[in-house]
Amino acid sequence: MTTVTAGARGPRVVVALDFPEAGQALALAARLEPAQCRLKVGFELFTSAGPAVVEALVAKGFDVFLDLKFHDIPNTVASACTAAARLGVWMLNVHALGGAGMMRAAREAVDRAPRRPLLIAVTVLTSHSAAELGEIGIGAEPRSEVLRLARLAQGAGMDGVVCSAQEAGALRDICGPQFCLVTPGIRPAGSVAGDQQRILTPHAALAQGAHYLVIGRPITQAADPVAALTAINAEIGL
Numbered sequence: 001m002t003t004v005t006a007g008a009r010g011p012r013v014v015v016a017l018d019f020p021e022a023g024q025a026l027a028l029a030a031r032l033e034p035a036q037c038r039l040k041v042g043f044e045l046f047t048s049a050g051p052a053v054v055e056a057l058v059a060k061g062f063d064v065f066l067d068l069k070f071h072d073i074p075n076t077v078a079s080a081c082t083a084a085a086r087l088g089v090w091m092l093n094v095h096a097l098g099g100a101g102m103m104r105a106a107r108e109a110v111d112r113a114p115r116r117p118l119l120i121a122v123t124v125l126t127s128h129s130a131a132e133l134g135e136i137g138i139g140a141e142p143r144s145e146v147l148r149l150a151r152l153a154q155g156a157g158m159d160g161v162v163c164s165a166q167e168a169g170a171l172r173d174i175c176g177p178q179f180c181l182v183t184p185g186i187r188p189a190g191s192v193a194g195d196q197q198r199i200l201t202p203h204a205a206l207a208q209g210a211h212y213l214v215i216g217r218p219i220t221q222a223a224d225p226v227a228a229l230t231a232i233n234a235e236i237g238l
Helices: 022-031 043-049 051-059 074-086 100-111 130-135 142-155 165-175 202-208 225-235
Strands: 013-016 038-041 064-070 091-095 118-122 160-162 180-183 212-215
Touching (some): 022 043, 022 051, 022 225, 043 064, 051 064, 064 212, 074 091, 100 118, 100 142, 118 142, 130 142, 142 160, 165 180, 165 202, 202 212, 202 225
Parallel strands (some): 013 038, 013 212, 064 091, 180 212
């Protein structure tokens, strides 16, 4: 099983390439350096551009987080994870709400890959409030639900979870320092929160125990994305 320690090596910022087509994503990637950041490909870009954009980013030397949150029957998710691993991604995810059996099937599929990416599970989206969880039948507060799903994910063999930085400290205590914590909802001081509910600054997120910071709009929509990334790296001491 791939393991990430508390002293995660390499860039800590994962730039979310949330663009509608490959040209924009590749244009930004051409301005960035693999030594300064990793890159995330999510639903919008993958649906528009397909596996080719992932392969192009990997060929440029970037570690790519394929953020498709697989959630289906175990066999289907295992097959999807096998296909994702063939793309050479650094990390991919499934949704913890798919259950322990689904996550174990994903784990087995990834472990058979010649180059095994990190496999993490989504807990509760950082856009979800307690009221929204209640609307879908989850009565727990977001924090309690995150902790519950993280325990389930760790028991099923996941390398870590996606969580908000506000839960990172508690998860480090519960799951240990080698359990990888990937935190979206990161907003540098002065940034607009947008549709995110549970946010922290980059420095505060790392102080809470996050390993990797997923940051999109504060970088991709900045007047100078390279300068924005450089400033964030300076804030966190990289």
